[in-house]
Amino acid sequence: MISAYEDGRSEPKLSTLKTIGDILSVSIDELLFHDIEDKGRRALQKRDVKILTVSLDQEENENxxxxxxxxxxxxxxxxxxxxxxxxxxxxxxxxxxxxxxxxxxxxxxxxxxxxxxxxxxxxxxxxxxxxxxxxxxxxxxxxxxxxxxxxxxxxxxxxxxxxxxxxxxxxxxxxxxxxxxxxxxxxxxxxxxxxxxxxxxxxxxxxxxxxxxxxxxxxxxxxxx
CATH class of the missing domain: 2.10.109.10 (Umud Fragment, subunit A)
Structure with a gap:
């Protein structure tokens, strides 16, 4: 059946997708719409650099x-x-x-x-x-x-x-x-x-x-x- 999914001869039901996701620890959204092979796991891939909001003193040193x-x-x-x-x-x-x-x-x-x-x-x-x-x-x-x-x-x-x-x-x-x-x-x-x-x-x-x-x-x- 997995071979049929990979070859495009059959499509899994929603319940089957959920089972596959649970086994692989991925969400259905990630499984269907995210290129894991090219971009890596969403939870593991490097996130955008976060821009922190910081406060500076009069000499421009971070508080x-x-x-x-x-x-x-x-x-x-x-x-x-x-x-x-x-x-x-x-x-x-x-x-x-x-x-x-x-x-x-x-x-x-x-x-x-x-x-x-x-x-x-x-x-x-x-x-x-x-x-x-x-x-x-x-x-x-x-x-x-x-x-x-x-x-x-x-x-x-x-x-x-x-x-x-x-x-x-x-x-x-x-x-x-x-x-x-x-x-x-x-x-x-x-x-x-x-x-x-x-x-x-x-x-x-x-x-x-x-x-x-x-x-x-x-x-x-x-x-x-």
Missing amino acids: ITMVPQKASAGYLNGYADPEYMQQLPQFHLPNLAKNATYRAFEVSGDSMLPLVPGTVVIGAFVEQPSQIKSGKTYILVTASEGIVYKRVFNYLDENGKLFLVSDNEMYKPYEIPGEEVEEIWEAKAFISTDFPNPKDKNKAVTLEDLAEMISELKYSIKKSG
Whole structure:
């Protein structure tokens, strides 16, 4: 039957297309209308370079734009609007590399202990999802989840998805499609008025826990494939 489809002697039904798409982890739209052989997978191909809206000080040095928790919802709609971005708090930090653009996000919830709610995480802009390094922590601006701060594992080459893991073992990992990510910021520093308590370390995952999580995620990928 597949040979008949390839030769043009028969056309698959919609249900068959869905089955083929599920097996190959592609959407029906990508399967029918996108030249995968020539252009590569949509989720994996290099996206257009994103033009960031940044704020400059009087000496034309980039400010670090601060996105408070209460402004998170507005940021999803206004991050490309210069007027909106200018209204957000701006500041500088010493000892950060000069060859990157930074943004600060206020953390909510306790999924990334020992960082407590209200901690400000400063991230360096990452241009492409393919540049995500598995096991590192990132702030992701996403279409479905909003703004999230997680430890990210990059499985774009395998199934076009990213796995998001919390450092607090009370929260289960989950996955999101790579194409849902609007912005990526690799965590470089944090600001907190709460000093970490050594007793809190047992609330965060250890390297052994992470290794076990990775093994479970790989098993899940192979099982679903």
